Amino acid sequence: MVSAVLLALLTAARPAAADLVYVGGGGALSEPVPLHLQIKEQRAQLRVYRREDRLDLVAPLVMCQGNCAFKLVPGAYKLELRGPPDSDIPTGSRLFELRGPSAVYVEPPSATARWIGLGMGVLGPGMMVLGLALVAEAQNREAGYRDKQFAGGALAVGGTLLTVGGWIMFAVNGKPSLQVTALRPLSPPQAR
16 A cells, blocks of 8 residues: 555656766765655755755755656765745755665645744743742642642643643754655566
């Protein structure tokens, strides 16, 4: 089932402008292997650079919009994602290692989720402080002190969870995530 879905995605890929071969480190020429880039947002632009390339100084090895397939020499690369202007997809890059024929699924980050995570990460400590203040105030043992202790404890725990969840959401949505899957060459049918 997974193989059929992967095959359907690969056959839907549009080829890039050209196959690429370049001399790798040490002057040795390697055999290029197929690489299939896949992304849900077809209007996004994908650019592939050598790992050591500075994105602002060097032209990309490959630039395509949406899904694309091409050949590339195995090695260390950097993939840059640029979202369309009318989307909340920020520009970001991620490193990956190409070892053989591969499919790379690119999951774009969300600027909206990043801002929500930042808000949660900042709001959480405030809730923790308010919760601890309520617990401290309830130590007087005046009427309703149990309710204040419960509310304060709930705010402190909720603030802690909100802080942790917010900073995780903020960090995860800073860069695109890549899922690299090795492709198996199709084996010829066996004679019976």
